[in-house]
Amino acid sequence: MLVGIAVIPYLVHGLGVNGYGILSIAYLVLGYFSIFNLGLSRATVKFVAEHLSPDRVHKVPEIVWTSFLLLITIGTVVGVSAAFFVPWAVTSVFKMPASFVGEARTGLFILCAAMPVMLGTDAVRGVLEAAQRFDLINAVRVPTSVGFFGLAALAVALHVKVPGVILILVAVRFASGTAYMLMCMRVFPGLRSRPRLSRAALRPLTVFGGWIMISNITGPVFGYIERFMIASILSVGMLTYYTVPFDVVGKVLIFPMSIVPSLFPYFSYHGDRGREAVRDVTSRTAKYILLALTPITAVFVFFSNDILRLWMGSAFAAQGAEVMQIVAVLFFVNAFSMIPYTSVQALGRPELKAILDVVALPFYVALAWWLMHRSGVNGAAIAKLLLTIFDCLCLYLFAWKMKAFRVRDCFSGPLFRAMAASAGLFGCVFVVRSLNLNLIPSGLLLLLCFIVYASIFWITAVDGRERTTLKGLMQQGISLVVSWRSRTAVQASGDNGL
Numbered sequence: 001m002l003v004g005i006a007v008i009p010y011l012v013h014g015l016g017v018n019g020y021g022i023l024s025i026a027y028l029v030l031g032y033f034s035i036f037n038l039g040l041s042r043a044t045v046k047f048v049a050e051h052l053s054p055d056r057v058h059k060v061p062e063i064v065w066t067s068f069l070l071l072i073t074i075g076t077v078v079g080v081s082a083a084f085f086v087p088w089a090v091t092s093v094f095k096m097p098a099s100f101v102g103e104a105r106t107g108l109f110i111l112c113a114a115m116p117v118m119l120g121t122d123a124v125r126g127v128l129e130a131a132q133r134f135d136l137i138n139a140v141r142v143p144t145s146v147g148f149f150g151l152a153a154l155a156v157a158l159h160v161k162v163p164g165v166i167l168i169l170v171a172v173r174f175a176s177g178t179a180y181m182l183m184c185m186r187v188f189p190g191l192r193s194r195p196r197l198s199r200a201a202l203r204p205l206t207v208f209g210g211w212i213m214i215s216n217i218t219g220p221v222f223g224y225i226e227r228f229m230i231a232s233i234l235s236v237g238m239l240t241y242y243t244v245p246f247d248v249v250g251k252v253l254i255f256p257m258s259i260v261p262s263l264f265p266y267f268s269y270h271g272d273r274g275r276e277a278v279r280d281v282t283s284r285t286a287k288y289i290l291l292a293l294t295p296i297t298a299v300f301v302f303f304s305n306d307i308l309r310l311w312m313g314s315a316f317a318a319q320g321a322e323v324m325q326i327v328a329v330l331f332f333v334n335a336f337s338m339i340p341y342t343s344v345q346a347l348g349r350p351e352l353k354a355i356l357d358v359v360a361l362p363f364y365v366a367l368a369w370w371l372m373h374r375s376g377v378n379g380a381a382i383a384k385l386l387l388t389i390f391d392c393l394c395l396y397l398f399a400w401k402m403k404a405f406r407v408r409d410c411f412s413g414p415l416f417r418a419m420a421a422s423a424g425l426f427g428c429v430f431v432v433r434s435l436n437l438n439l440i441p442s443g444l445l446l447l448l449c450f451i452v453y454a455s456i457f458w459i460t461a462v463d464g465r466e467r468t469t470l471k472g473l474m475q476q477g478i479s480l481v482v483s484w485r486s487r488t489a490v491q492a493s494g495d496n497g498l
Contacts, residue, residue, distance in 0.1 A: 039212025079115030267346035
């Protein structure tokens with residue numbers, strides 16, 4: 001992200017606004033064409049994780065190669081099909097100067113040709129997710145992400161045109177896919193065998209992946225349809241008062257979205273061996289999401305007007321403060337729905353979420369239309385909040401039916417005490433806001449509230465095993481810092497000696 005912030009202005013200046021616009025389309029294609037993997041990457045994670053025990057791990061290669069070959073085939077079909085629409089798209093869909101039509105056409109043809117590589121990379125990365133080797137995934141993802149921006153800037157400096165930059169993007173993706181594959185073979189030596197398509201693995205992969213694909217399609221629809229409705233029912237200007245608070249507050253999901261990739265293989269592995277482990281981790285995860293998100297959500301809810309007034313001005317705050325309050329609660333609820341969403345899919349019932357989405361979509365559209373006519377842009381936020389609450393309740397009901405969640409945990413034990421502490425923090429932040437103090441006194445009082453909250457949480461909601469683990473992690477972190485400082489001091493003294 002930091003490299004992108006530094007490099008993007010240079011890319012825009014070097015490629016021009018039209019050239020960078022074409023490059024942004026390439027980003028969009030890379031991000032959203034994964035929808036054509038038919039849910040197979042998610043299915044690969046599940047079934048590989050299920051076969052990690054010593055008596056079943058020998059079946060991992062046939063699952064991986066079947067998924068990989070399917071995705072390569074699908075990518076080829078999608079790429080060839082999309083190539084037929086490229087000439088029409090660059091002349092009829094996208095508005096650009098005639099001088100850029102040739103570059104856009106070439107760049108999009110490159111993306112179409114690279115589709116098998118992009119989808120195949122999803123499969124091999126999923127294998128590492130199933131093994132919970134996120135260290136290896138990050139070892140590839142971080143340098144390739146940074147490397148793309150660096151190589152793109154170098155290409156622009158050498159006066160390379162947009163198609164060349166897109167080719168670099170594809171080459172980086174190919175390199176990352178190759179690195180993922182080599183690491184998969186290191187983790188699972190059986191993958192060094194000859195690739196083959198297994199009929200036994202084909203059916204469960206495609207059935208499970210098909211239901212996941214439905215959720216992957218409805219997800220973006222739920223995510224953006226109200227924006228088009230605001231622009232058509234209200235105005236494009238009112239859309240700004242919705243998207244700015246929504247996009248800013250939505251960043252709080254970085255914590256739960258970081259947890260979900262590790263929960264899915266864990267739930268998949270333990271689901272058939274005993275649901276007690278799944279129920280235990282569900283409660284623990286909910287507890288730590290409370291710890292991470294309660295302070296942030298409380299500030300957004302009770303200080304939304306102050307935040308927007310300082311950041312965007314009084315006029316914007318008057319229109320967008322209530323939206324920020326509503327979407328803060330919305331994302332708070334949404335964070336908790338990610339846990340049962342993951343467990344329901346990992347335990348083999350992805351059709352429950354897919355059917356729920358298909359049934360709920362028309363009702364949501366009707367509700368949003370009605371509320372927008374009555375309450376304007378706030379109505380859009382309210383409709384999204386009601387949908388999120390309904391979805392969350394249904395997912396927890398599914399998880400409870402599948403014995404992946406204990407209702408009693410919400411009324412006793414560490415999770416209940418965490419919920420009580422979080423409710424107390426909401427009350428304290430409300431009191432601080434009601435005092436109408438200046439920024440510095442309010443900030444100091446909020447900091448005190450957060451310290452007290454964390455202390456109460458540690459005393460009442462963290463058990464002995466978790467304390468031991470957390471203390472061990474803290475000691476490891478301190479040891480790493482001390483070791484790094486020692487090496488730095490030794491290098492500095494060596495340089496001085498030279």
